[in-house]
Amino acid sequence: MALNLQTLRTRAITAVVFVIVMLAGLFYNQWSFLVLFTIIMVGCLVEFHQLMGKINATYAGAPIIYKSQNILGSFWVMLIIAGKGTLYQSLPLWYWGSFIIYILIIVLLVTIFFYRPKLGYPVNLYSALGVLYITIPCAMMVDLYDHSIQFFIGPDWILPMVIIASIWINDTMAYLVGSLIGKTPLSPISPKKTKEGTYGGMVLAVIVVSVAGHFLWNLPIKALIAISLTSAIAGTLGDLLESKIKRTAGVKDSGSFMPGHGGFLDRFDSLLIAVPAVWLVLFLFF
Numbered sequence: 001m002a003l004n005l006q007t008l009r010t011r012a013i014t015a016v017v018f019v020i021v022m023l024a025g026l027f028y029n030q031w032s033f034l035v036l037f038t039i040i041m042v043g044c045l046v047e048f049h050q051l052m053g054k055i056n057a058t059y060a061g062a063p064i065i066y067k068s069q070n071i072l073g074s075f076w077v078m079l080i081i082a083g084k085g086t087l088y089q090s091l092p093l094w095y096w097g098s099f100i101i102y103i104l105i106i107v108l109l110v111t112i113f114f115y116r117p118k119l120g121y122p123v124n125l126y127s128a129l130g131v132l133y134i135t136i137p138c139a140m141m142v143d144l145y146d147h148s149i150q151f152f153i154g155p156d157w158i159l160p161m162v163i164i165a166s167i168w169i170n171d172t173m174a175y176l177v178g179s180l181i182g183k184t185p186l187s188p189i190s191p192k193k194t195k196e197g198t199y200g201g202m203v204l205a206v207i208v209v210s211v212a213g214h215f216l217w218n219l220p221i222k223a224l225i226a227i228s229l230t231s232a233i234a235g236t237l238g239d240l241l242e243s244k245i246k247r248t249a250g251v252k253d254s255g256s257f258m259p260g261h262g263g264f265l266d267r268f269d270s271l272l273i274a275v276p277a278v279w280l281v282l283f284l285f286f
Contacts, residue, residue, distance in 0.1 A: 014258050018267070026157050026164075033145050033157065034082055041074055041138035043264035044272070045130055047255040051265075052126040054249040059126050070127055074135040081139040082146075137275040144279060151282055154217050162224065163278055166209050166231035167270045173208075174201025174236075190243045202232040223286060230281050231274040238273030242266070 025036025049067050053060030141160060148159035178197020186193040209228035213219040242265055246254060255263020265272075 010259050011261060014261055018258060018261070022164075026161060030145065030156060033160070034078070034142060037138045037141050038075070038078055040264060040268055041078065041134060042071060043255075043257060044134045044138075044268060045070055045074060047257075047263045047265045048130045048134060051245055051249045051251070051254060052130075054251065055245075056126060067127070070130045070135075073131060074138075077131075077135050077139050078142065082142050134272060137272045140279045141271075141275050144275070144282075151223055151286055152217070152219050154219070158217060158219070159227075162209060162213060162219075162227050163231050163274060164271065165212075166205050166228040167235040167274055169208050170201045170205035170232040170235055171239075171270065172201075173204040174198050177201055177204070187240055189240050189247065193240075198236055202229065202236070205229075205232045223282075226281055226285070227278055230277050231270075234274040234277035235270030238270040241273065242269035 022036070025032045049059075049070070053062075141163075144163070145156055145160050148154075148156045152158045152162075174193070174197040176197075177200030178192075178194040181200075182194030182197040184195040185191055186195050186198050206225055206228045210221055210224040213224045214221050242254065245265075246252065253262035254265035254269075257263045258267065261267065
């Protein structure tokens with residue numbers, strides 16, 4: 001197959017911009033981190049609504065005011081989670097959260113009385129799933145940023161960075177190992193994934209993250225192993241889940257936000273499942 005230089009150039013430029021934005025949001029300060037994951041949350045929710053619309057015709061025809069309740073409710077959750085933390089006390093986020101919930105209540109009342117009975121149970125379930133699948137994980141990531149010092153001695157971004165690095169390394173190594181020795185398909189949901197690549201990626205992600213985290217920042221090995229292994233396993237499940245949703249919706253990519261790379265959900269599908277898993281492991285066992 002001939003190499004398309006224009007496509008390669010587009011993918012490369014998009015990847016560089018994506019990495020710069022991610023690193024800036026992660027490393028600058030707590031506010032850039034909050035803004036970054038709020039944008040990720042909204043982008044994923046918009047694409048999720050679009051995918052649900054392709055799966056369910058009734059949902060596709062639902063009015064904007066119905067779908068907006070997810071966005072408004074998600075803003076409120078994000079502000080409340082951030083507002084209760086120690087890093088965001090310089091701004092009264094609780095007040096902003098209260099203001100948004102007043103608007104949300106009005107939207108919900110309008111929806112309940114005029115639209116919800118007409119849309120039916122399945123559509124309401126899809127709407128609730130958006131909050132569970134996207135909003136809660138993004139809010140948990142902000143919470144982990146605020147509690148990073150509880151688990152690691154270092155900058156506030158170190159815990160989120162360990163999670164993200166674990167996912168990225170797992171994905172990269174799984175692709176490389178699968179390309180070299182992969183023979184056994186992992187799942188019909190994603191035919192290109194192999195068991196050899198998946199397991200190899202997980203092992204290498206744990207080794208790289210644990211060694212780098214311990215020797216570069218003197219982070220505890222036990223916590224690094226737990227976070228990297230949990231991120232790799234849950235991240236792979238997140239990738240498979242999003243692939244299943246896309247196959248059901250009959251689309252290749254969740255969106256076109258990143259030319260050559262797909263949409264928000266394509267980039268953050270692993271993170272949406274890995275973050276709640278890591279959150280539970282840390283607060284239950286550490």
